[in-house]
Amino acid sequence: MDATTGTVDGVALVALAAREGTPLYVYSAPAIRGRVRALRDALAGLDAGIRYAVKANGNGAILQLLAAEGAGADIVSGGELQRALRAGIAAADIVFSGVGKTDVEIDAALAAGIGRFNVESRAELDAIQRIAAARGCTAVASVRINPDVDALTHAKISTGKAENKFGVPTDEARAWFDGAAQWPNLRLDGLHMHIGSQLLSLQPVREALQRMAAFWRELEAAGHAIASIDVGGGLGVRYRDGEVAPDAAEYAAAIREALAGFGGRILVEPGRWLVAEAGLLLTRVVLEKQGRARRFLVLDAGMNDLLRPSLYEAWHDIVRVGGDVGRERVAYDVVGPVCETGDTFARQRDMPRCDAGDLVAILGAGAYGASMASTYNSRPLAAEVLVEDGRYALIRKRQDFDAMIADERPANEWKSA
Numbered sequence: 001m002d003a004t005t006g007t008v009d010g011v012a013l014v015a016l017a018a019r020e021g022t023p024l025y026v027y028s029a030p031a032i033r034g035r036v037r038a039l040r041d042a043l044a045g046l047d048a049g050i051r052y053a054v055k056a057n058g059n060g061a062i063l064q065l066l067a068a069e070g071a072g073a074d075i076v077s078g079g080e081l082q083r084a085l086r087a088g089i090a091a092a093d094i095v096f097s098g099v100g101k102t103d104v105e106i107d108a109a110l111a112a113g114i115g116r117f118n119v120e121s122r123a124e125l126d127a128i129q130r131i132a133a134a135r136g137c138t139a140v141a142s143v144r145i146n147p148d149v150d151a152l153t154h155a156k157i158s159t160g161k162a163e164n165k166f167g168v169p170t171d172e173a174r175a176w177f178d179g180a181a182q183w184p185n186l187r188l189d190g191l192h193m194h195i196g197s198q199l200l201s202l203q204p205v206r207e208a209l210q211r212m213a214a215f216w217r218e219l220e221a222a223g224h225a226i227a228s229i230d231v232g233g234g235l236g237v238r239y240r241d242g243e244v245a246p247d248a249a250e251y252a253a254a255i256r257e258a259l260a261g262f263g264g265r266i267l268v269e270p271g272r273w274l275v276a277e278a279g280l281l282l283t284r285v286v287l288e289k290q291g292r293a294r295r296f297l298v299l300d301a302g303m304n305d306l307l308r309p310s311l312y313e314a315w316h317d318i319v320r321v322g323g324d325v326g327r328e329r330v331a332y333d334v335v336g337p338v339c340e341t342g343d344t345f346a347r348q349r350d351m352p353r354c355d356a357g358d359l360v361a362i363l364g365a366g367a368y369g370a371s372m373a374s375t376y377n378s379r380p381l382a383a384e385v386l387v388e389d390g391r392y393a394l395i396r397k398r399q400d401f402d403a404m405i406a407d408e409r410p411a412n413e414w415k416s417a
């Protein structure tokens, strides 16, 4: 967003809010394209593929945009499988991660012919074997290794420590490779890791990559061919002034160094890094309220629209659309209308004084924003727009009340189970 003009890619936020209402998710197509191209360029020369983590932002238009740039998908549910396929992502370019894949989801993924499962437990191997055998097909799988490194990020988005539910230790993975004959409908020939999200330092990534590389060499020496190493996602972004996120070149250099000599395919699964900074949540000030101890800025967006501050104590820069010239500075607690104290976007935030009706942009909202939204407090899901070149496309219409309650039924038909 250009703060001085209040525009995104030539579209005025004031006009956009007048047309589409608030709260409104606004994504910049050029910004997303810029990121995916930067990553592609950084990985050039490697036999590498991008598998975008759909959970970061699964809007079909965003998926299509990324697919047009050559990205595949990293999915974690049957719903995400359908989203990816519907966006035109080739099944072969889809990898399926997650600790709790159900039989139905595994079957759907095999029916679609996805490229690879990232397997997280022996029970999952057995399930994939059983379902693949019933279908008479062979599933391709990587083992998700838990490298037991501290990703130096928020505990709720740290996934690579021994106490986390994700992946398996190398000892267990070794036993799977040695005993792979017991899963005849499974080709176990890959390694996978994903140590956490919003990583601002590459040091934990380097450490985990080194452990993965050592394990790959050990497996190859033992006669197990490794065709794919998936290094996961997790690349952090700049949510606040002064934060420095790793860039694509540095990240690619770390991968090149650790996996030098690897002859198979390398996969990366970025989510946040591709879309977070390309999006903002546009919201209107409902009112200002002077509490006994705090001054509150009450917005028409709430924790149901953007959960990250409540869930992770996450920081988002918040700017007044129209600027701050000539306005006194105020320390606001920026809150939503939801009936929870946790419905707080920022505490004691230094901002220009805002009036009721002003527009405020919550920045860095392109990832884990709309995709984590709910209708809590019976607040309909926000609309989403994609912006480019002075124009915008409505890529999700604002949910109306009827749509919000469409699946509810009165209890007038009783059945026995």
Ligand SMILES: *Cc1c(COP(=O)(O)O)cnc(C)c1O
Binding pocket: 053, 055, 056, 074, 076, 097, 098, 194, 196, 197, 198, 232, 233, 234, 235, 269, 270, 271, 272, 273
């Ligand atoms: C969530 C997730 C990602 C993406 O994480 P980001 O931090 O958004 O890059 C990648 N791989 C797996 C397995 C995930 O669960």
